[in-house]
Amino acid sequence: MSRPHRPADPAVVIGGGVVGLSAACHLAEAGVRTVLLERDELGSGASRATADVVRTYFPGNPVASAMAVRSLAAYRAFADRAGTAVPLRRVGYLVLFGEAEQAAACEADLPAQRAAGVEVELIGADEARRRNPLLGDVPLVAAAWSPDAYVTDTAAIVGGFAEAARRAGAELRTGCPVKAVDIEAGRLDTGDGPLAAHAVVCAAGAWSAPLARSAGVELPLGDPVEQELLACGRPPSGVPVPDVPMTLHAASGLLVRKRGDGLLVGMGCPGADRDGWRARVRERLAEVYPALAGAEVRTAFTGVRDASPDRTEFIGRLPGPIPFLYAAGFSGHGLCTAPAAGELVRDLYSGRTPDIDAARLAAVPERT
Structure with a gap:
């Protein structure tokens, strides 16, 4: 009643x-x-x-991008609301395309992204490798580059x-x-x-x-899914990972960012076969970033999330x-x-x- x-x-x-x-x-x-x-x-x-x-570029999703642009402005002014600023260390966001069709879809999406307030451009393979020197000899025809991605807390x-x-x-x-x-x-x-x-x-x-x-x-x-992020340690060579942007390998969904001397790594969700998923992440990590083959990879964070x-x-x-x-x-x-x-x-x-x-x-x- x-x-x-x-x-x-x-x-x-x-x-x-x-x-x-x-x-x-x-x-x-x-x-x-x-x-x-x-x-x-x-x-x-x-x-x-x-x-x-926090980033503003969501490929193929200008609605989320517009929300993110507005949110980044709020984070920049966070001290006005919370009394304390949140850290925002700019790293940029690089999305790697191994196929011409992916690059064409990105190019078609650029007007809507820019209308949403996103700063993003399509760059060539050479420029992408310059921005992320860890990249190995994987197929790469172009990449999207957006400078507004920040490591925060x-x-x-x-x-x-x-x-x-x-x-x-x-x-x-x-x-x-x-x-x-x-x-x-x-x-x-x-x-x-x-x-x-x-x-x-x-x-x-x-x-x-x-x-x-x-x-x-x-x-x-x-259905709810369990998210897992992995920590990849220092390369076997002992040389620390250079400062690289947050990078998404579009073909595999492998996502990395610099963390300490290594990387924080994600690639979709583990599903029921968690050990098999981790093995696939290690394999893809070694393929895209050969210097990290054999590096220690372990669980960093887990959490349950929703999905539309x-x-x-x-x-x-x-x-x-x-x-x-x-x-x-x-x-x-x-x-x-x-x-x-x-x-x-x-x-x-x-x-x-x-x-x-x-x-x-x-x-x-x-x-x-």
Whole structure:
């Protein structure tokens, strides 16, 4: 049975990762009484397994790129919100194309990327090898180069958003899982008992789909996946890895960035055969970067994340007895777009026309 709207009840944000914290922070700063519920500790889900990189270029996805451009501006001004700046060490982002078709697709995408505010260009193979001298003799016809990629500190961003949210009046509860959402009654079933809400924001990462389903909302998310990043140590030669940009080998999905004397390495998700996946990563790493053949490779971070069909986040609002908002499907790049996602959640909550084209991000789910 539905009940009337009660402004004294809080807006409840489910999820204490960087996206949920951004949403809670933006709502609280707008004067909304806000409670955030996190099942574990803040930043313990997908936010725990990031490459600590924010970038603006998302190949073939100008919507995410526009969100990332807006978010980078927010990170540059983060001290104004959180009281402390976050580190931003510029490294750039290099995407390697081994086939002419990949380079052509990149070139066709450039106008939309630049319209989104991204600085990116298509460069030749020689220039790509100059930017990343570790590259071996792999097929390479061209590369995309975007200078706006920065090594940062995810924990500092999580902590900064949490501090800013608290200062704005938000209540952050950890160790408080949400079991179900009853939109009709305006109530959440939590580990601390029932909690009334006048609005709900689902930003629970890998747990978003089942929580939304309990509220009668079907978000088109795939099954949660476990992300793993590997640490590759110093090359067997003993020579430290040079300063190289964050580099994506488009054909294999191998992604690396400089970390200490070695590299931080990712290549999709392990799946059930984790040992087989690690063996494939080592093989591809040695092929693309021969100097690293035989280097020690071990687990650096793991975390569970959600995934949308096209890796574009879903952000929207559904009308009902109480508003139900969602920010999910970030597919591992929530750190890059979290500030803009929080702004969009705030605007959708308040009924303001967002600066971002919200219609392009709505999941358009149906109630079950």
